[in-house]
Amino acid sequence: MKLSREEVLHIARLARIDLTEEEITRYSEQLSNLLENFEVLQQVDTTDVPPTAQSVDLQSIMREDGVAPSLPADDILANAPRREGDCFRVRAVFE
Amino acid sequence: MGMQVTIHEASRLLREKQISSVELTKGYLERINQVEPKVRAMVTVTDEVALEQARRADESIAAGNGSPLTGIPIAIKDVICTRGVRTTCSAKMLENFVPPYDATVMEKLNADGAVMVGKANMDEFAMGSSTENSALFPTHNPWDLGRVPGGSSGGSAVAVAAGEAVAALGSDTGGSIRQPAGFCSVVGLKPTYGRVSRYGLVAFASSLDQIGPLSQDVTDCAIIMNAIAGHDKRDSTSIPEPVPDYTKCLKADLKGMRLGVPKEYYVEGMQPEVAEAMKAAHKKLEELGAVLEETSLPSTPYALAVYYIIAPSEASANLARYDGVKYGYSYAGDSMWESLEKTRGNGFGPEVKRRIMLGTYALSAGYYDAWYVKAQRVRTLIRREFDAAFEKYDALITPTSPTVPFKIGEKTDDPLAMYLSDVCTLPINIAGVPGISVPAGFADGLPIGMQIIGKHFGEETLLRIAYAYEQATEWHKRRVEV
Numbered sequence: 001m002k003l004s005r006e007e008v009l010h011i012a013r014l015a016r017i018d019l020t021e022e023e024i025t026r027y028s029e030q031l032s033n034l035l036e037n038f039e040v041l042q043q044v045d046t047t048d049v050p051p052t053a054q055s056v057d058l059q060s061i062m063r064e065d066g067v068a069p070s071l072p073a074d075d076i077l078a079n080a081p082r083r084e085g086d087c088f089r090v091r092a093v094f095e
Numbered sequence: 096m097g098m099q100v101t102i103h104e105a106s107r108l109l110r111e112k113q114i115s116s117v118e119l120t121k122g123y124l125e126r127i128n129q130v131e132p133k134v135r136a137m138v139t140v141t142d143e144v145a146l147e148q149a150r151r152a153d154e155s156i157a158a159g160n161g162s163p164l165t166g167i168p169i170a171i172k173d174v175i176c177t178r179g180v181r182t183t184c185s186a187k188m189l190e191n192f193v194p195p196y197d198a199t200v201m202e203k204l205n206a207d208g209a210v211m212v213g214k215a216n217m218d219e220f221a222m223g224s225s226t227e228n229s230a231l232f233p234t235h236n237p238w239d240l241g242r243v244p245g246g247s248s249g250g251s252a253v254a255v256a257a258g259e260a261v262a263a264l265g266s267d268t269g270g271s272i273r274q275p276a277g278f279c280s281v282v283g284l285k286p287t288y289g290r291v292s293r294y295g296l297v298a299f300a301s302s303l304d305q306i307g308p309l310s311q312d313v314t315d316c317a318i319i320m321n322a323i324a325g326h327d328k329r330d331s332t333s334i335p336e337p338v339p340d341y342t343k344c345l346k347a348d349l350k351g352m353r354l355g356v357p358k359e360y361y362v363e364g365m366q367p368e369v370a371e372a373m374k375a376a377h378k379k380l381e382e383l384g385a386v387l388e389e390t391s392l393p394s395t396p397y398a399l400a401v402y403y404i405i406a407p408s409e410a411s412a413n414l415a416r417y418d419g420v421k422y423g424y425s426y427a428g429d430s431m432w433e434s435l436e437k438t439r440g441n442g443f444g445p446e447v448k449r450r451i452m453l454g455t456y457a458l459s460a461g462y463y464d465a466w467y468v469k470a471q472r473v474r475t476l477i478r479r480e481f482d483a484a485f486e487k488y489d490a491l492i493t494p495t496s497p498t499v500p501f502k503i504g505e506k507t508d509d510p511l512a513m514y515l516s517d518v519c520t521l522p523i524n525i526a527g528v529p530g531i532s533v534p535a536g537f538a539d540g541l542p543i544g545m546q547i548i549g550k551h552f553g554e555e556t557l558l559r560i561a562y563a564y565e566q567a568t569e570w571h572k573r574r575v576e577v
Contacts, residue, residue, distance in 0.1 A: 018440030038400040051471030055527025075195035081425030091431040
């Protein structure tokens, strides 16, 4: 299990993380080493074993739809890096 | 001042008017000032909030009201949202984030009149085992300042051990309450998944995360559980089960208790002093009336791989929200993609990026079944083995960590070595069962923790065993000089 430079760049792109050259090299080594260790899982016989997504037996929790106050817009926008009126300001999505 | 009292002691002093909460709180704030330059457990000291809460607590006590937590100085891990008080997750990404709401556990503590003295340091986004991954600064173990306090709730554990707070809240995804509790010689409980609301806990791995107490003794742990446990309609994974009075189960004998000792937790590579301390602890539990028996949980060796696929996968999804738009660090690039990728590249630290990358890989097209679904299937096997063990035993006894606290810097270059320090605590989160760490000895002055594992909603049994063991030993009374 060896992750190539291209694979690391592909993962970084999927995760939307800009990596430095030094990080690309380091993560390529470290992730390869970790995945090699995790390959032990392939030895385990899991025929007919269903996957567990969470550990308690709760399913599809529903509640009545009700009207309740939400937080004031100003409180939410107080943390915005860039704000315009009652909106978050972002870079153009379509050029 | 040097006052170090438990919740139940302080609560009695407050009710008997031997001390006021303002006096008590000032004492703890003074202690924080004194020891903080050495241990660095706090990201934010909330002295103004604390004194205001203490004044209100005194009024409430004077009026004959209040709970066992009224007026008690407590530290909160900086991953739990506190309205109007900066909540950083010890991350550059959230360095200036001020939550507009309180976590459910904070609403509960506030309603009980608790006093928040500070927000405690942690590994960035709770990812780590030593608090060295804090993007702000590392925390030092008060038992040896050159060593780590464990993690990720290292600041919370140190705050309690060094007398900066009477107790603390932490969070535990793979051992983050229990392992630092063991490393600092305090009590730490990870409740059953769903027992405590996660609303307002900054998400790391949502199927594994739980909030829980760190305290000086088992009675205090039970008092905090009484305050924070329970169903919350804002957390759809919290369980609608009634909350018992956890202080009622504290009995000093273990007659008739059946305890399993899973051999896979007593592994090669375990420090000999830890093995010896565990042997002595087993003997003590037998003297208290318990019957101990060796047992086996054969899938245990796979827990590390299962955890480090599932937790990073969930983290990669949870941490997708940090986009530099709504809150947090934001890089102003020329385009949307550049802004997003540089925000995340600059804003996350090395371990967080490593885990997001690992999780993204395990979830990516072509690898999803081989890694993520495979890990989920093995998770089922691990869970079944715990279920089977609890048909035979009331609880399982293991060390909390295979070693005593390691040196600062010792494992930072080797992710796998670091991950292995959680090898005894990870399986518990995978199965969703509760686990508690209690002080169980020292090796050359460095703490050793014993972990007690119970079945789903078995907290009362865990607390009873922990209490009986504590009453029969002196470890929890040993105070550290800072």
